[in-house]
Amino acid sequence: MTLHTRARRTAAAAGLLLLAAAGLAGCGDDADGASGSDTTLRVSVFGNFGYEDLYKQFERDHPGVKIVETSEGDLGQYNTQLTQKIAAGSGAGDVVAIEEGQVVNFLQSADKFVNFQEHGSNDHKDQWLDWKYAQATTADGKDTIGLGTDVGGLAMCYRKDLFEQAGLPTDREQVAALWPTWDAFTQVGEQFQDAMGDDVHFIDSATNTYNSILMQTADETYFDHDNKLIIDSNPAVQNAWDTALAMSDAGISAKLKSFSNEWNAGFKNGAFATIACPAWMTSYIEEQAGDENAGKWDITTVPGGGGNWGGSFLAVPTVSKHQDLALELVDFLTSADGQMGAFEAVGNLPSNPTLYDTPALKDATNEYFSDAPIGQLFVAGASSLKPVYLGAKNQPVRDAVENAMRSAENGEKSSSEAWDTAVSDAEAAAG
Amino acid sequence: MATLTSTPATPAQRRRRARPGRGPRGEQVAGYAFISPFFLVFAVFGLFPLLFTFWVSLHDWSLLGDRSWSGLGNYSKLLGDDHFWNALRNTLGIFVLATVPQLLLSLVLAQLLNQRLRARTLWRMGVLLPNITSIAAVGIIFTLLFARDFGLVNWLLGHVGVEPIAWQQHRWSSWLAISVMVDWRWTGYNALIFLAALQAVPRELYDAASIDGAGPVQQFRHITVPMLRPTIVFVTLVATIGGMQLFTEPLLFNSGANAITGGTTRQFQTLTMYVYEQAFTGQEFGYASSVAWVMFIVIALIGALNALLLRRLRGVQ
Numbered sequence: 118m119t120l121h122t123r124a125r126r127t128a129a130a131a132g133l134l135l136l137a138a139a140g141l142a143g144c145g146d147d148a149d150g151a152s153g154s155d156t157t158l159r160v161s162v163f164g165n166f167g168y169e170d171l172y173k174q175f176e177r178d179h180p181g182v183k184i185v186e187t188s189e190g191d192l193g194q195y196n197t198q199l200t201q202k203i204a205a206g207s208g209a210g211d212v213v214a215i216e217e218g219q220v221v222n223f224l225q226s227a228d229k230f231v232n233f234q235e236h237g238s239n240d241h242k243d244q245w246l247d248w249k250y251a252q253a254t255t256a257d258g259k260d261t262i263g264l265g266t267d268v269g270g271l272a273m274c275y276r277k278d279l280f281e282q283a284g285l286p287t288d289r290e291q292v293a294a295l296w297p298t299w300d301a302f303t304q305v306g307e308q309f310q311d312a313m314g315d316d317v318h319f320i321d322s323a324t325n326t327y328n329s330i331l332m333q334t335a336d337e338t339y340f341d342h343d344n345k346l347i348i349d350s351n352p353a354v355q356n357a358w359d360t361a362l363a364m365s366d367a368g369i370s371a372k373l374k375s376f377s378n379e380w381n382a383g384f385k386n387g388a389f390a391t392i393a394c395p396a397w398m399t400s401y402i403e404e405q406a407g408d409e410n411a412g413k414w415d416i417t418t419v420p421g422g423g424g425n426w427g428g429s430f431l432a433v434p435t436v437s438k439h440q441d442l443a444l445e446l447v448d449f450l451t452s453a454d455g456q457m458g459a460f461e462a463v464g465n466l467p468s469n470p471t472l473y474d475t476p477a478l479k480d481a482t483n484e485y486f487s488d489a490p491i492g493q494l495f496v497a498g499a500s501s502l503k504p505v506y507l508g509a510k511n512q513p514v515r516d517a518v519e520n521a522m523r524s525a526e527n528g529e530k531s532s533s534e535a536w537d538t539a540v541s542d543a544e545a546a547a548g
Numbered sequence: 549m550a551t552l553t554s555t556p557a558t559p560a561q562r563r564r565r566a567r568p569g570r571g572p573r574g575e576q577v578a579g580y581a582f583i584s585p586f587f588l589v590f591a592v593f594g595l596f597p598l599l600f601t602f603w604v605s606l607h608d609w610s611l612l613g614d615r616s617w618s619g620l621g622n623y624s625k626l627l628g629d630d631h632f633w634n635a636l637r638n639t640l641g642i643f644v645l646a647t648v649p650q651l652l653l654s655l656v657l658a659q660l661l662n663q664r665l666r667a668r669t670l671w672r673m674g675v676l677l678p679n680i681t682s683i684a685a686v687g688i689i690f691t692l693l694f695a696r697d698f699g700l701v702n703w704l705l706g707h708v709g710v711e712p713i714a715w716q717q718h719r720w721s722s723w724l725a726i727s728v729m730v731d732w733r734w735t736g737y738n739a740l741i742f743l744a745a746l747q748a749v750p751r752e753l754y755d756a757a758s759i760d761g762a763g764p765v766q767q768f769r770h771i772t773v774p775m776l777r778p779t780i781v782f783v784t785l786v787a788t789i790g791g792m793q794l795f796t797e798p799l800l801f802n803s804g805a806n807a808i809t810g811g812t813t814r815q816f817q818t819l820t821m822y823v824y825e826q827a828f829t830g831q832e833f834g835y836a837s838s839v840a841w842v843m844f845i846v847i848a849l850i851g852a853l854n855a856l857l858l859r860r861l862r863g864v865q
Contacts, residue, residue: 196828222831529717
């Protein structure tokens with residue numbers, strides 16, 4: 118249920134409708150239209166993985182195989198359903214996507230997934246960033262339940278037209294020079310706010326900035342590698358909390374809740390001028406802001422160096438009846454070609470480091486974002502990526518912290534009250 | 549021989565004598581067979597989940613990982629759980645805020661629909677329309693209406709000089725908005741049930757009241773309401789069960805990240821939302837089950853209270 122995957126949802130409405138149908142939608146996708154020797158491979162993902170063309174290619178190479186993708190708009194809902202199906206031992210697709218925040222959780226029941234090591238994944242594991250491969254591998258190193266698709270990477274998306282109105286530079290190099298650090302970023306924000314009044318704000322919300330800072334500075338966040346809750350003693354958490362809330366106190370936040378209808382409307386209406394954006398977020402922004410805002414956005418580097426936020430894996434549940442084909446499909450989709458195809462389709466940054474030097478990735482630009490050199494920007498972010506360990510209970514703890522931060526941002530609680538709530542709720546959630 | 553006839557009858561004979569007209573054994577079996585589908589369905593979809601939930605609630609049961617026996621541990625943990633009490637309070641609060649005006653309104657609406665109206669059937673069908681609208685659509689539309697920045701309600705309030713209200717942020721405003729959603733959906737439905745009951749009230753009572761000089765308001769108070777008492781209790785009971793299980797409206801009202809917590813300070817998280825959060829976000833399957841069971845008991849208690857009230861009201865009559 119991390120922002121990452123939520124971001125990828127195609128439409129808020131679709132997700133909400135599915136939420137409502139939650140009780141019924143448990144499983145029941147029995148549409149295996151296999152007739153004769155035809156085989157249907159079912160793939161379940163959330164949001165948009167950009168696999169349409171790759172599926173077609175796979176189908177061409179495998180006559181008689183048909184791929185049916187089901188996509189859930191809402192990551193939280195997707196995770197809930199996937200967990201139910203995995204726990205129940207039936208109903209999951211032949212290939213399922215697992216988000217970074219959930220993979221630790223599913224490692225608890227590694228026996229419910231095909232172990233890629235038994236199919237030779239160790240022989241070509243240099244195909245992924247070390248930590249990416251490690252993230253989906255059990256602590257004893259014997260079991261790998263997922264192969265990497267994309268990683269987050271981090272950059273800063275900003276509205277050129279609003280910057281111009283506020284009398285700030287608009288060129289992405291000059292903009293980058295404005296904010297080497299998050300403190301400098303806050304100062305630029307205050308300058309922006311003074312010029313623009315109260316209708317437009319500099320950042321979308323404290324929570325998004327908070328997550329960017331946290332995922333940038335930390336090796337561990339809420340849990341240490343022994344799954345012990347360290348929220349109260351980890352300076353990285355405290356620092357990200359203070360920095361983000363200082364921005365809110367400075368009055369530069371639009372205080373919009375991530376992935377809410379109003380946040381979505383904010384992209385279209387230009388309610389905020391900057392948002393920290395991992396690679397997968399660019400397609401989300403484009404979708405929400407719409408054609409009428411094409412060319413108004415640009416991308417530059419994020420304060421404080423690179424970081425990672427989000428990213429996914431593909432896995433094959435052991436209940437799949439077509440395991441061999443499913444494994445082949447996963448190999449294909451997570452191969453260099455597959456990852457590049459997804460990058461070209463929706464801009465998801467590959468987790469394959471050998472691609473980072475290829476011209477196809479390095480020279481890629483994004484027309485919607487004023488032809489920003491997304492290849493360079495995100496690869497630069499990715500090369501300084503540090504792995505962040507997320508515990509099995511990361512999601513509920515993160516929800517608790519974000520809720521508390523919003524209550525401080527909205528003025529319902531003081532910062533220190535909100536922090537106390539965050540810690541006690543995190544302790545309750547960690548169990 | 550006489551002694552023989554005076555022998556006491558066997559139990560079977562006595563039963564046969566006690567129930568004259570009873571058919572042979574085969575028909576008895578057939579009778580049970582005919583009503584068995586209900587009991588089978590109830591056992592599979594009602595009783596089994598109920599008992600299984602109780603069994604789960606006695607464990608520390610992670611959806612994906614381990615499970616271990618914990619006895620009544622979950623229940624004692626629940627007593628000290630602020631979030632549980634908060635959810636219970638929200639549920640009861642929203643229930644009262646939504647149900648009281650809803651029942652009053654639907655009574656009045658039923659009374660209106662019972663008049664001689666032009667295109668009467670059209671009106672009667674009209675009030676049911678909100679009820680057949682998809683609940684998800686209702687949630688989305690109302691959430692947009694109550695949006696902070698671009699919502700219609702704040703826009704209207706702006707015309708009379710009221711500052712924009714962040715409806716999701718405060719306890720009172722979120723409860724109010726959710727109650728409006730619930731009322732919009734269920735008022736017409738309840739009005740139709742009341743209407744059906746109203747039509748069973750003998751016209752002569754009203755005619756007599758009119759002759760005695762009672763106005764419409766007096767007639768409503770002294771004839772309509774007393775005659776509808778059983779219906780009112782029934783509708784209240786149904787509304788209680790529905791209200792205690794309120795889920796979709798508050799969930800959709802909190803669009804975006806962490807929807808299940810019902811606001812930043814859990815100001816509108818209902819019990820069912822808490823059950824769902826514990827089970828699927830927190831993966832505390834056992835604990836969620838214990839909350840579900842307590843919820844069941846609360847509903848049963850309120851139902852019993854209703855039944856008591858009904859008996860008392862009858863006594864008064």
